[in-house]
Amino acid sequence: MSAHFEPDAVLIAAARERIAPYAVRTPVLESPALNRQLGARILIKPETLQRAGSFKFRGALNRALQLTPEQRAGGLVAWSSGNHGLALSYVAKELGIKATILMPQEAPRTKIEGVRANGATVRLYDKTKEVREEIGAQIAAETGAVIVPPYDDPYVMTGQATLGMEFAEQALSLGAPLDDALFACSGGGLVSGAACGVHCVTSATRIYSVEPEGFDGMARSLEAGEPTRAPATGTSICDALLVPIPGKLTFPVCKQHLAGGLRVSDAEVMKAIRFACTELKLVVEPGGAVPLAALLAGKLDVKGKTVGIVLSGANTDADKFATYVTAQ
Known part of the structure; x- marks a missing residue:
């Protein structure tokens, strides 16, 4: 395997055809309340509705x-x-x-x-x-x-790229090409693949990774221009996003395709989980809610823009979910 692997339009199209008989083409949703609150058009792709409960x-x-x-x-x-x-x-x-x-x-x-x-x-x-x-x-x-590695694998990255391409096409069909798109990031399998998928459709879309504070290896690596380990001290409720350093295959792709990396706190994530539950009527696990958390917390200036976010997973313990939703 060469040091640099990047899923291209041909590989992604083949993967889409391959997985089509099994995978759900998840919808794109909008929340008038969220659009008003942010002064932007936010397109939400709930990959929480995917089989097995996540983009994975x-x-x-x-x-x-x-x-x-x-x-x-x-x-x-x-x-x-x-x-x-x-x-x-x-x-x-x-x-x-x-x-x-x-x-x-x-x-x-x-x-x-x-x-x-x-x-x-x-x-x-x-x-x-x-x-x-x-x-x-x-x-x-x-x-x-x-x-089958969770992220540092060409087949896995290409599979996740189908999500980016699908989302960018759906946005275009709504007459709303994405100015920005935000994806949760752990080892980088989703954001690296999805960025390639989006950029096959709309090359000008700015892509951002979103990570929990303290587990922000991708953001640090993008800032340093080379793989950089996050401190990863303490804990985060985002159990799915605790990889301290990006993957060997995923980082070079992210370095090329990402506009930056954002970070969110557990409190901001809980607020996003509550918003998704009350406003969108969706169950979202902490790791899946980080792009929404970043928008609600104002981590990116989105005024007047069309922004895509993926809610990437819904697998959370019911008792923990209850505490997130009721926390003040």
């Missing part, structure tokens, strides 16, 4: 559908705090493939139970003592399973 379904599906018969027989192995594991286990069940998902002990119960309900084997690990990549490599060596 696209990348996992694009990877699994390109396995050879021999690879299918060996099964899949992945590591994930939740959404990648949920998506991959869902895809594996759908295609009749075995899957083992390595998950941190503190992953949300909903996500662990969801992966098990999909029929995958869950191997919980202790972040402080074990290295997930090493466990994954060992399982792959013993069973012949194919490792």
